[in-house]
Amino acid sequence: MILKGVDVKKVYSSNNGLHGINFELNSGRIIALAGGNGAGKSTLIRLLIGEEEYDSGELQWEDGVSIKYMPDDINFPPTLTAFEILQLLAHLKKLPKSSVEEVLKRVGLWEHRKQHVRQFSKGMRQRLNLAQSLLGDEKLLILDEPTNGLDLLWIAELKQILQEQKELGKTILFSTHLLSFAEELADDVLLLHDGQILMNGSLEEVLSQEKADHLEELFMRKIGLIRQQNKKY
């Protein structure tokens, strides 16, 4: 297990956030952190990468976990080229120059490496964002809504890229509100709703336990139940 979350609580003044969640993330898996708007996905990611402190509870990390993060948006310096940006990052991390070429080729930006980032489309910026997250050999790769701005071809390519990263021995956690995407890619799922966990475990187990064919069906069923319960009180 790479991480165990015990009663992790982070509540904002709005009374929203994460209300004491318990979960387990297993190593070497692709994990979907799924849920609708305001479910608490970004909040959890901020706690995992240490950008924010939790109010109470505990994150019990396996020894020596290093994290690489792909934010949902990066403001790259607009006057630098894609190559210059990645070269700078590789230099800071003492990575070989060849790693820059490798990741730029993998995200289809090698031909555009000499272009300034301000000329990039949203999808190209997102692929550069993905490329920076692929530089290095951190054990855990956390991606915040990685499909944002990607077209159908690149969403398919993203799935392959993340599978390749898993084959390299990494653990991958990605957030999404697209349950079909989560289902196509993930081994495990952590499904949040209103700062609570609806489901956590292997996708196969979760679906068979709940006798559902798809995550969406299961999600709608659970949400329906929650709404009914709330009506009663």
Ligand SMILES: Nc1ncnc2c1ncn2[C@@H]1O[C@H](COP(=O)(O)OP(=O)(O)OP(=O)(O)O)[C@@H](O)[C@H]1O
């Ligand atoms: N800094 C903050 N101050 C107050 N409330 C916050 C803050 N950050 C998040 N929240 C609230 O916490 C809840 C969870 O937000 P979060 O951004 O984690 O959800 P999310 O699952 O990432 O949603 P989305 O898919 O819309 O990005 C929301 O109700 C949000 O309004």
